[in-house]
Amino acid sequence: MRTLATVALLLAALLTGCGRFQTEGDFFFVRSAGADLPVWVRGNTDSGVFMVVLAGGPGNSSMSYLSPVTESLEEKYAVVYWDQRATGVAQGNPTPETISLAQFVADTHAVISTLRQRHDVQKLFLLGPSWGGTLGTAYLLEHQEGVAGWIDLDGNHDWQKNWDFALDYVKVHAERKLAAGEEVDTWRGVPEWAESMKGTRIISDNLWKWQRLCTKAGGYFHEPSNSPGLGAELLLFSPFSFGAMLTNNGIVLEKLLSDDAFYDALQMSSKLSRITIPSLVLWGRHDGAVPVAMAHDAYDNLGTPPEHKFLVIFEKSAHMAPFEEPEAFLTAVTQFIEKYR
Amino acid sequence: MDFQLPVTQAGTPPRLGPILSRPSVRLALAAVISVAALLSSPARADESPTRLPLTVAYLGETLVHPGLTVGTELSLVRGGSGAIVLTGNLGGYVHPRNHVGLFASAEVGGRLTASFGLYGELLAGAGYLHTFLQGPAYGVSPDGAVQPAADAGRPALMPTASLGLGWDLQRNGVAPLALFTRATLFGQFPFNQRLLPHAAVQLGVRFQ
Numbered sequence: 001m002r003t004l005a006t007v008a009l010l011l012a013a014l015l016t017g018c019g020r021f022q023t024e025g026d027f028f029f030v031r032s033a034g035a036d037l038p039v040w041v042r043g044n045t046d047s048g049v050f051m052v053v054l055a056g057g058p059g060n061s062s063m064s065y066l067s068p069v070t071e072s073l074e075e076k077y078a079v080v081y082w083d084q085r086a087t088g089v090a091q092g093n094p095t096p097e098t099i100s101l102a103q104f105v106a107d108t109h110a111v112i113s114t115l116r117q118r119h120d121v122q123k124l125f126l127l128g129p130s131w132g133g134t135l136g137t138a139y140l141l142e143h144q145e146g147v148a149g150w151i152d153l154d155g156n157h158d159w160q161k162n163w164d165f166a167l168d169y170v171k172v173h174a175e176r177k178l179a180a181g182e183e184v185d186t187w188r189g190v191p192e193w194a195e196s197m198k199g200t201r202i203i204s205d206n207l208w209k210w211q212r213l214c215t216k217a218g219g220y221f222h223e224p225s226n227s228p229g230l231g232a233e234l235l236l237f238s239p240f241s242f243g244a245m246l247t248n249n250g251i252v253l254e255k256l257l258s259d260d261a262f263y264d265a266l267q268m269s270s271k272l273s274r275i276t277i278p279s280l281v282l283w284g285r286h287d288g289a290v291p292v293a294m295a296h297d298a299y300d301n302l303g304t305p306p307e308h309k310f311l312v313i314f315e316k317s318a319h320m321a322p323f324e325e326p327e328a329f330l331t332a333v334t335q336f337i338e339k340y341r
Numbered sequence: 342m343d344f345q346l347p348v349t350q351a352g353t354p355p356r357l358g359p360i361l362s363r364p365s366v367r368l369a370l371a372a373v374i375s376v377a378a379l380l381s382s383p384a385r386a387d388e389s390p391t392r393l394p395l396t397v398a399y400l401g402e403t404l405v406h407p408g409l410t411v412g413t414e415l416s417l418v419r420g421g422s423g424a425i426v427l428t429g430n431l432g433g434y435v436h437p438r439n440h441v442g443l444f445a446s447a448e449v450g451g452r453l454t455a456s457f458g459l460y461g462e463l464l465a466g467a468g469y470l471h472t473f474l475q476g477p478a479y480g481v482s483p484d485g486a487v488q489p490a491a492d493a494g495r496p497a498l499m500p501t502a503s504l505g506l507g508w509d510l511q512r513n514g515v516a517p518l519a520l521f522t523r524a525t526l527f528g529q530f531p532f533n534q535r536l537l538p539h540a541a542v543q544l545g546v547r548f549q
Contacts, residue, residue: 022437029478031490036474038438086533089439091474093495093531110481117479117487236405239438239475243538251533 021063021238026118032110033103034094035085038239039111041119042066042081043074048122049341051151051333052080052112054132054139058252061088063240065129067228069326077337078119082111084135086251089244099255101138101265108139112146123341127333129153130290130319133298137268140275149340150279151333152298154319156290158269159256163202165291166219167194170210173217173288186216204257219288222318272301278308280336284317284324310336398523398545400434402442408434410543417449424452428464434541437475444470446501446527458512460519462505470499470529500536501527503543511549519547 025042040063041050051073055062062081070079083090085107086099115121124147128136133155140150156162174190177183190213197206214220221227234240256262279302283295292313299311312332317324393413400408410432418425426449433443446468454460473494480490507521523543530536 027438027476029474029476029490031478031480031492036478038476040438091440091472091495091532093534096534113481113485114479114487236403239436241436241439241537242403243540244532247535247537248533251535 019233019237021233021240027239028114028118029091030082030107030111030114031092032085032107033098034092035098035107036091037082037085037107037111038089038091039080039082039115040239041078041115043071043078044076045078045119047077048120049077049125049337050080050115050119050121050123051077051125051127051337052115053082054108054126054128054135055082055084055088056130056132057087057249058084058131058134058256059087059245059249060131061240061245063088063234063238064228064230065322066234067322067326069322069330072330073333076334080111080115084108084252087248089239089241090248091244096255099252100259100262101135101256104135105139105142108135109143112143123148123337125149125151125337125340127151127153128155129322130156133157133290134159134266134268137272137275138265140277141268141271144275144277147277149336150275150277151282151336152279153282153321154284154287154290154295155298156266156294157272157298158294159202159263159266161267161269161297162290162294163200164198165293166210166214166289167197168293169219169288169291170194170213170217173219174213183216201263202257204254207253207257214288217288218286218318220319222284222286222316222324226320226324228323269297269301272298273303276303276305278336278340279304279310280332281309281311282321282329282332283311283313284319284321285313285315286318289319392549394547394549396428396430396545396547398521398543400432400525401542401544402434402436403540404542406434406436406439408432408442408541410545414547422454422456424454426450426452426462426464428466430468435475440472440475442470442472442529444468444499444527446499448501448503450503454509454512456512458509458515460507460509462503462507462521462523464501464503464505464523466501468499468501468527470497470527471495472497472529497529497531499527499529501525505543507547509549517549519549521545521547 025040027040030037053062053065061083073079085094126136133152137157171191171194174187177187281295281299283292285292302309314321314325314328322329396412398410400410410430412428412430414426414428416424417427428448430446435441446466448464448466450464452460452462471494474492478490478492479487481487503523503525505521505523507519509519510516525541527539528536
């Protein structure tokens, strides 16, 4: 019995003590309107420069963004990873009514307020990839004060407008494939379907069909081998939970597709002129999820003076430039932060 | 307006008729009685009263998040190589930087034991799971003030299912022990208004 207890204790000590996910940085929760939002602050907090990551999806965990490129950024700055309500590994039991863009903005503000209390935040930057670009835009429309810069990475600031561009992406890809006589069974009828969908409100069946086609067309990863996947460290030795990912994945998307008020709030193109802080617009040339046309829509409509907004297109990337062109991404982000820190 | 509680006369048996008339209940009862009849054998007159065993196991939520479970079990029906057992368990585990779970659960299921002691079992049940955040929590008031948030934890229903393999050392008189491993699936409801699935592995010993 004593031997068994000793082995159990040793095993427990070994398992709880290992892994950077379990030991590094400042980790805490922000409790907001029924949700428990995990926040992980890593890197050089002494710099006073904090970059807050707004995870994509909606549904992704910001922890999955930890990569060599963000670790390089952590050498100079603090990087803040946090999971939004009902996404990633966020816990709690928030009511469906709190799954709204307004509450996501309130949560972001609560996280940033707590961050400012726990750390000496001198300059704060927001990084918003994909859905994170939706949330970042919504946040900045209400809270630009105290934000030194906005880094919009393939962000979807207008879901209805983007729907047409995204349909065009699969249509053009299908036409090329059909003209070349390649994968004809897959792409037959797609141009006609895509054209017929333009201007319609997004519903889940159409969105899933488009997503399958976009993935086949390489709209997420220009080079599929660049996908980092979920490593064993993230799955086993981190706060991450595969069960939570399965459970949470889709909650927000289902809600926004069925809630007209939520959906309508996602159309923010005409409001971009109200955002006037320094902005860096980063996009993958081959992005099919949020095509590069949206980069120009963002850049052109932002109210930021031209000398303080920048557009960088990554020529070998689709939707995931930090994984496809990490050096170029790192250079662009570092130059921007150094200019406005 | 006053409400009166219904009064039951002393000695009046509970009225089971309406419950037993439900097809699902009758079907479940028929299944239990059938299995019991198949497994049961006449008890020996010299059989001594069975002592409740103690079960202690390492519980690894997703294998590596450590925990412990202790419990006992009762043989509801025993016969030949088979038995129907009822288990009762108390336990907990730590998912670092995610949550701490404490639970009480009960499972019922079947166990088949070979003559040399190897056994397999299939159990299912339910329990109560209480989870606490594994880390400091903060709340932000409407005026923007940030304060530590008290965490009384969150209650959850915990359905469970386990598939086990064990070695009953008592069967051949080696020791009054059984060693076992179980693959367990348990749920946490509600979690974001849904059921959160957990997987766990148990490695344990039963003192018989």
